[in-house]
Amino acid sequence: MSFLHLSFYSTFTLSSLGLAFHRTHLISALLCLESMMLSLYIALSMWPVQTLTTSPTLMPILMLAFSACEAGAGLAILVASTRTHGSDHLHNLNLLQC
Amino acid sequence: MDLSLILTMSMLLTMATLTTPLLLPLLTKHYQNSPHTITKTVKTSFMISLIPMTIFIYLGLENITICWKWKFITNFKIPLSLKMDQYSLMFFPIALFVTWSILQFATWYMASEPQITKFFSYLLTFLIAMLILTIANNMFLLFIGWEGVGIMSFLLIGWWHGRAEANTSALQAVLYNRIGDIGLILCLAWLASTMNSWEMQQTPSTNHIPLLPLLGLILAATGKSAQFGLHPWLPAAMEGPTPVSALLHSSTMVVAGIFLLIRSHPMLQNNPTALTLCLCLGALSTLFAATCALTQNDIKKIIAFSTSSQLGLMMVTIGLNLPQLAFLHISTHAFFKAMLFLCSGSIIHNLNGEQDIRKMGGLQKILPTTTSCLTIGNLALMGTPFLAGFYSKDLIIESMSTSYLNTWALLLTLLATSFTATYSLRMSLLVQTGHTRMPSIMPINENNPTLTTPITRLALGSITAGLLITSYILPAKTPPMTMPILTKTTAIIISIAGIILALELSKMTQLLTKPKQNPLLNFSMTLGYFNHLTHRSNSTKLLNTGQKIASHLIDLCWYKKMGPEGLATLQLEATKTSSTLHTGLIKTYLGSFALSIIILLITSSH
Numbered sequence: 001m002s003f004l005h006l007s008f009y010s011t012f013t014l015s016s017l018g019l020a021f022h023r024t025h026l027i028s029a030l031l032c033l034e035s036m037m038l039s040l041y042i043a044l045s046m047w048p049v050q051t052l053t054t055s056p057t058l059m060p061i062l063m064l065a066f067s068a069c070e071a072g073a074g075l076a077i078l079v080a081s082t083r084t085h086g087s088d089h090l091h092n093l094n095l096l097q098c
Numbered sequence: 099m100d101l102s103l104i105l106t107m108s109m110l111l112t113m114a115t116l117t118t119p120l121l122l123p124l125l126t127k128h129y130q131n132s133p134h135t136i137t138k139t140v141k142t143s144f145m146i147s148l149i150p151m152t153i154f155i156y157l158g159l160e161n162i163t164i165c166w167k168w169k170f171i172t173n174f175k176i177p178l179s180l181k182m183d184q185y186s187l188m189f190f191p192i193a194l195f196v197t198w199s200i201l202q203f204a205t206w207y208m209a210s211e212p213q214i215t216k217f218f219s220y221l222l223t224f225l226i227a228m229l230i231l232t233i234a235n236n237m238f239l240l241f242i243g244w245e246g247v248g249i250m251s252f253l254l255i256g257w258w259h260g261r262a263e264a265n266t267s268a269l270q271a272v273l274y275n276r277i278g279d280i281g282l283i284l285c286l287a288w289l290a291s292t293m294n295s296w297e298m299q300q301t302p303s304t305n306h307i308p309l310l311p312l313l314g315l316i317l318a319a320t321g322k323s324a325q326f327g328l329h330p331w332l333p334a335a336m337e338g339p340t341p342v343s344a345l346l347h348s349s350t351m352v353v354a355g356i357f358l359l360i361r362s363h364p365m366l367q368n369n370p371t372a373l374t375l376c377l378c379l380g381a382l383s384t385l386f387a388a389t390c391a392l393t394q395n396d397i398k399k400i401i402a403f404s405t406s407s408q409l410g411l412m413m414v415t416i417g418l419n420l421p422q423l424a425f426l427h428i429s430t431h432a433f434f435k436a437m438l439f440l441c442s443g444s445i446i447h448n449l450n451g452e453q454d455i456r457k458m459g460g461l462q463k464i465l466p467t468t469t470s471c472l473t474i475g476n477l478a479l480m481g482t483p484f485l486a487g488f489y490s491k492d493l494i495i496e497s498m499s500t501s502y503l504n505t506w507a508l509l510l511t512l513l514a515t516s517f518t519a520t521y522s523l524r525m526s527l528l529v530q531t532g533h534t535r536m537p538s539i540m541p542i543n544e545n546n547p548t549l550t551t552p553i554t555r556l557a558l559g560s561i562t563a564g565l566l567i568t569s570y571i572l573p574a575k576t577p578p579m580t581m582p583i584l585t586k587t588t589a590i591i592i593s594i595a596g597i598i599l600a601l602e603l604s605k606m607t608q609l610l611t612k613p614k615q616n617p618l619l620n621f622s623m624t625l626g627y628f629n630h631l632t633h634r635s636n637s638t639k640l641l642n643t644g645q646k647i648a649s650h651l652i653d654l655c656w657y658k659k660m661g662p663e664g665l666a667t668l669q670l671e672a673t674k675t676s677s678t679l680h681t682g683l684i685k686t687y688l689g690s691f692a693l694s695i696i697i698l699l700i701t702s703s704h
Binding site for chain 1: 148650681682684688689691692695699
């Protein structure tokens with residue numbers, strides 16, 4: 001694949017692995033989510049450049065809106081967790097533990 | 099005068115006379131049996147059966163009668179056909195004569211028995227079954243007689259069923275006979291599937307019969323006639339009353355196996371493997387039984403082992419392809435063996451139940467008739483010239499010595515013949531001669547005519563039967579006429595050697611101290627360790643295998659490990675493993691997320 005594809009492909013993969021393996025703080029997971037979103041944004045932006053059509057130009061903006069909502073929701077969870085448990089450690093989220 | 103009709107009718111009348119005491123009490127209330135009436139019935143049957151025998155001797159007339167056809171399935175009809183040939187026509191009078199004498203003796207022997215009539219009816223039923231076996235022309239009728247004698251043997255051996263040893267002996271007899279019956283059923287099945295008939299005439303004698311049905315027949319004879327391998331039941335059967343031993347286990351039932359081989363001789367004669375098997379099996383049986391008889395101390399067991407030894411000799415004769423000679427030996431053997439048993443019964447009763455020959459002695463002056471007949475019987479058994487046993491036994495030994503056969507079998511038989519002389523003489527010496535070793539005051543009395551008449555009658559038979567039968571019946575195969583003197587006198591010489599040995603040994607017992615145990619003595623006393631080795635191991639092996647298959651394989655393995663419960667256990671394992679993942683912590687879910695990513699990487703990297 002071309003160098004461009006490789007770049008956002010690997011960014012996405014590394015971010016998702018980072019999401020999976022950052023086990024201590026919730027904020028590192030959220031940061032990885034943001035970088036996943038970034039790589040998706042760049043990938044979506046490359047689409048009209050590669051196919052030379054103008055219709056898909058709207059898609060990155062839509063995705064950005066949704067990711068902003070999602071980041072807001074994640075930060076709200078972070079704040080709520082900090083307010084109740086005093087820190088943002090991931091092992092605080094254990095209400096479903098058997 | 100239609101003699102064929104007279105032949106058939108007199109034979110059927112004999113059988114009908116015998117069944118009368120069994121059927122009449124069921125039909126009318128007035129007629130009740132008693133031992134006296136049953137004895138008279140058998141005597142009448144004997145007289146009637148002399149008619150067909152005389153016709154046969156005079157004319158050589160044989161007959162086959164078909165009474166009824168049982169249409170079993172299509173294309174396979176089982177006729178009720180009776181064959182009156184040399185064997186059955188000669189066997190009927192002999193068996194009836196011996197049975198008459200035994201029944202007369204039993205009126206004295208079992209006089210204190212409360213159920214004596216039932217005993218006599220059992221003996222009569224046995225006799226009828228044996229005669230059915232003899233007169234049968236097809237294997238089905240023979241099988242009916244075969245099973246009949248087996249069942250009656252069981253009932254009669256366990257007559258005193260309060261005694262534990264009698265029960266085990268009866269059970270042993272039935273089990274060993276059953277193993278032989280498997281062979282007979284095998285032969286029946288082969289005949290039904292190949293020849294489509296169970297008639298004796300339709301079995302081919304010219305082309306070769308495969309070995310399997312013949313092996314079945316030999317197995318049946320081994321079981322019924324107590325050849326080596328299925329022999330322990332015969333000495334154990336001495337638990338029954340002496341009339342039972344005299345009738346069943348000396349003259350009639352145990353020769354049923356040999357009789358089967360005589361009847362199916364056309365099948366056997368062309369198969370050298372089967373004949374050699376008979377020869378070697380018979381030789382082994384005769385020597386084994388004679389060896390075991392050397393160290394027995396129970397008078398009935400000595401006679402039982404001598405029966406077993408003579409049966410082995412009959413098997414050897416079958417192996418020599420001489421069925422008529424085997425039948426001659428059956429006929430002469432019946433007389434002196436029954437007489438030996440009756441004499442032993444008289445001695446046992448007179449000594450108030452003492453059966454150990456070490457506790458008898460000097461009876462010659464006290465029981466003259468009985469001991470004289472015992473001596474006659476022993477001499478006939480040894481093959482003393484011109485008594486009954488000589489005509490058959492000497493002829494067998496001569497034929498063996500002049501045939502082209504296995505030397506090992508010949509040597510074993512000769513050794514067994516000399517052992518026969520040895521143990522017979524030992525028994526006679528210990529019972530009749532010397533000082534008395536029994537308790538002082540014994541009510542010994544043999545003046546009862548119901549005791550002495552049958553014994554003397556059988557003694558007359560033992561002396562003259564051989565001469566009479568061989569004078570009137572022509573041999574089917576040419577007997578050997580010329581042979582070297584040493585071969586001709588082989589039987590006599592080795593019997594005399596056995597007698598000298600017995601005399602020397604009997605002197606030793608009074609002059610020297612009792613010898614210590616040695617392996618040969620132990621081998622002979624424990625009957626070759628056969629009972630100890632096989633009775634426990636075979637049954638535990640069978641039962642273990644049965645338990646493995648029925649319980650372990652099916653219940654434990656199929657149900658618990660592989661079937662329903664096994665599936666449940668497997669699921670449980672999988673559930674336990676996967677429930678460690680369902681902890682409710684985010685780490686686990688993130689981990690599964692990573693796993694999905696890796697799978698995505700791998701599968702899309704092309």
